[in-house]
Amino acid sequence: MKISFPYMGTSHIAISYLLSGLGHEVIYPPAPTKKTLSLGVQYAPEFACLPFKILLGTYLEAVEAGADSLVTSGGFGPCRAGYYGELHKRILHDLGYPVEMLVLEPPLRAPVDFYRRVSRLVRPQTSWSNFYRIFRIGWEKLRTLDNLEARLHELRPLTLSQKYLTAAYEQGLEGVRAAQTVDTVKVAGAEAIVEMGNVPLDMTRKPLRIGIIGEIYVVLEPFANHDIEKILGEMGCYIHRSIFLTNWTRDNTLIDGEKDVRASAVPYLNQLVGGHGQNSIGETVRYAENGYDGVIQLAPFTCIPEIVAKSIMPTISRDKGIPVLTLFLDEQTGRAGIETRLEAFLDLLRQKRMQQEAS
Amino acid sequence: MRLCVGDKEKEGDLVRVGIPRTLSFFTYYPLWKPFFEALGAEVVVSPISNKALLDEGVRETVNDACVPIKLFHGHVAALKDRVDILFIPRLVSIDGKVTLCPKFLGLPDMVRCSISGLPEIIESRLDLKKGRFELYRFMFRVGQRITDNKLRIIGAIWRARYSFYCYRKLLLHGFTPLEAFPLLEKGIIPPPKVNNGEIKLAVLGYPYALYDDYVSVNLLKKLEGQGVSVVTPEMVPEQMMKKASKKLPKNLFWYYSNRVVWASIHYLQDKSIDGIIHVTAFGCGPDAMTNKLVELEAKQQGKVPCMSITIDEHTGDAGVDTRVEAFVDLLKRKKGIL
Numbered sequence: 001m002k003i004s005f006p007y008m009g010t011s012h013i014a015i016s017y018l019l020s021g022l023g024h025e026v027i028y029p030p031a032p033t034k035k036t037l038s039l040g041v042q043y044a045p046e047f048a049c050l051p052f053k054i055l056l057g058t059y060l061e062a063v064e065a066g067a068d069s070l071v072t073s074g075g076f077g078p079c080r081a082g083y084y085g086e087l088h089k090r091i092l093h094d095l096g097y098p099v100e101m102l103v104l105e106p107p108l109r110a111p112v113d114f115y116r117r118v119s120r121l122v123r124p125q126t127s128w129s130n131f132y133r134i135f136r137i138g139w140e141k142l143r144t145l146d147n148l149e150a151r152l153h154e155l156r157p158l159t160l161s162q163k164y165l166t167a168a169y170e171q172g173l174e175g176v177r178a179a180q181t182v183d184t185v186k187v188a189g190a191e192a193i194v195e196m197g198n199v200p201l202d203m204t205r206k207p208l209r210i211g212i213i214g215e216i217y218v219v220l221e222p223f224a225n226h227d228i229e230k231i232l233g234e235m236g237c238y239i240h241r242s243i244f245l246t247n248w249t250r251d252n253t254l255i256d257g258e259k260d261v262r263a264s265a266v267p268y269l270n271q272l273v274g275g276h277g278q279n280s281i282g283e284t285v286r287y288a289e290n291g292y293d294g295v296i297q298l299a300p301f302t303c304i305p306e307i308v309a310k311s312i313m314p315t316i317s318r319d320k321g322i323p324v325l326t327l328f329l330d331e332q333t334g335r336a337g338i339e340t341r342l343e344a345f346l347d348l349l350r351q352k353r354m355q356q357e358a359s
Numbered sequence: 360m361r362l363c364v365g366d367k368e369k370e371g372d373l374v375r376v377g378i379p380r381t382l383s384f385f386t387y388y389p390l391w392k393p394f395f396e397a398l399g400a401e402v403v404v405s406p407i408s409n410k411a412l413l414d415e416g417v418r419e420t421v422n423d424a425c426v427p428i429k430l431f432h433g434h435v436a437a438l439k440d441r442v443d444i445l446f447i448p449r450l451v452s453i454d455g456k457v458t459l460c461p462k463f464l465g466l467p468d469m470v471r472c473s474i475s476g477l478p479e480i481i482e483s484r485l486d487l488k489k490g491r492f493e494l495y496r497f498m499f500r501v502g503q504r505i506t507d508n509k510l511r512i513i514g515a516i517w518r519a520r521y522s523f524y525c526y527r528k529l530l531l532h533g534f535t536p537l538e539a540f541p542l543l544e545k546g547i548i549p550p551p552k553v554n555n556g557e558i559k560l561a562v563l564g565y566p567y568a569l570y571d572d573y574v575s576v577n578l579l580k581k582l583e584g585q586g587v588s589v590v591t592p593e594m595v596p597e598q599m600m601k602k603a604s605k606k607l608p609k610n611l612f613w614y615y616s617n618r619v620v621w622a623s624i625h626y627l628q629d630k631s632i633d634g635i636i637h638v639t640a641f642g643c644g645p646d647a648m649t650n651k652l653v654e655l656e657a658k659q660q661g662k663v664p665c666m667s668i669t670i671d672e673h674t675g676d677a678g679v680d681t682r683v684e685a686f687v688d689l690l691k692r693k694k695g696i697l
């Protein structure tokens with residue numbers, strides 16, 4: 001199979017390793033660009049959310065490059081994302097691309113279906129034991145990538161040389177990409193962390209601490225959020241991101257995690273509303289309790305769960321005294337607009353902090 | 360948590376229960392009204408949707424919400440000073456399989472956080488995934504908030520059930536909810552409506568968009584005036600819905616959206632319709648999926664003409680008029696009537 005997959009943050013390093021390890025020819029998905037997005041916008045329903053459009057554009061580009069199968073994740077709602085695989089397939093078929101869509105449904109909800117799809121990926125080329133070996137390495141890669149990114153967020157506001165830090169981080173990514181066993185992945189990760197720690201730091205700075213919450217795709221994919229983490233880091237803020245791919249996958253496929261986050265949300269929203277709606281509420285409460293200076297909520301335009309969350313946000317903000325900035329992103333969103341709003345928000349946070357310190 | 364209903368009754372007043380005239384109103388009003396009345400409460404329904412209500416709703420709601428949700432907030436704001444208790448149940452699942460749109464799931468919380476000075480709210484959870492009798496258990500829970508008398512609650516449930524049964528029958532006979540409500544009051548069930556329009560259109564959309572004349576900009580009446588006989592998802596019998604659902608490789612996750620898609624499949628296979636109009640609200644999340652599915656189905660099954668009308672708080676009469684007239688004329692010409 002000539003196979004391709006959606007692009008999300010740095011996960012492509014691990015996923016492409018996994019697929020090529022299973023003996024497939026991987027058509028590397030191009031990193032999303034303006035062109036990808038406008039391709040997606042052209043064929044997607046108008047009110048589908050930004051991830052849908054970016055993914056459709058990515059698929060179209062991958063199919064043009066020769067892919068005949070696409071792997072993606074499924075779901076059972078109430079968030080729309082669970083239906084995206086199915087609708088993408090129908091749109092692609094309607095456009096005359098007879099691609100095979102391998103939608104991996106959550107294993108706990110649809111075990112038979114999940115098994116069937118996975119064995120479709122594994123069996124033609126290789127054995128289950130080989131799959132297990134490859135999967136462990138791929139998973140380790142994902143975890144290491146998440147760790148590197150978390151470290152990057154910690155160091156960005158303190159560093160004296162953004163350029164050197166970014167270079168060290170990217171070198172780390174290359175190391176993880178090249179590693180071929182679990183141990184070498186671990187070593188590559190550890191080396192990169194040490195290397196990033198060697199960047200000259202200014203420990204006297206007291207960066208603003210900001211929590212990032214929202215819908216997973218726009219939080220993880222820099223193209224969708226205009227690299228907001230980098231913008232904030234370079235403006236001197238410490239970012240804590242609520243979602244990392246590995247935690248999320250673990251909590252939502254094999255075990256029913258995140259219970260404590262949801263428990264924090266209960267006084268405000270006592271109902272799962274799909275996607276990350278309830279998590280957004282719960283995490284805002286927790287950021288407030290942990291003394292963060294502010295929270296930024298990222299969501300694609302028309303994202304239903306985040307709209308529910310947003311309408312509840314002002315109450316939390318008032319109760320817990322934590323400022324929240326909500327950014328709804330779509331194909332019209334411009335980088336300059338985001339920067340302006342962030343600058344204004346950060347100014348407010350700084351003033352608030354100064355007032356608190358004075359009193 | 361119980362209301363001081365006893366005190367109220369001593370004073371000779373009835374408890375006033377407020378039901379907003381939108382969203383699930385068109386599905387469940389004939390169930391709730393006799394229920395609360397049999398419990399000895401007075402049912403107060405918000406006024407028919409109008410500009411003032413919508414403006415009020417737009418002021419109170421987050422800007423990203425869809426029109427029906429904004430309108431709902433307007434209805435709640437209009438009711439809040441006139442009632443003792445507001446009935447905003449948290450509808451999670453009403454068919455036992457799928458949920459409703461996430462905005463329905465978070466509705467009580469959204470309302471509570473957006474509008475101040477609200478009276479007490481009944482926000483019990485209705486989740487039919489929990490079992491067959493959950494609807495009655497739910498009604499029992501609600502009833503206990505109004506009265507202590509358990510026998511009275513059971514009686515009320517019984518009466519409500521009968522009224523709801525009649526309502527469903529009226530819908531299947533081809534009456535729209537707005538036509539059905541007065542018939543229910545009189546207690547008569549006329550024979551199925553005979554449609555003798557020149558062309559037949561499936562008008563698909565959610566009950567709260569189709570049957571609210573302010574939201575749909577009088578669409579149904581306009582079509583009738585042009586000699587079109589209209590069928591809607593509410594007129595499809597349950598067995599047919601089930602049959603249609605099997606045609607989809609994967610069903611959607613939302614009750615009302617599923618019904619729209621299934622109805623479109625049903626009518627398309629029937630081959631009795633000349634075209635489809637899909638009514639959707641601006642920014643409606645599930646409809647982004649629904650609309651595309653309906654469009655693709657119509658294209659696959661014999662290229663049936665399909666039009667979608669998007670409604671928002673600025674939708675004008677004239678714009679919709681022009682589009683509907685053009686569409687109907689086109690279909691008539693295709694049939695050789697014009």
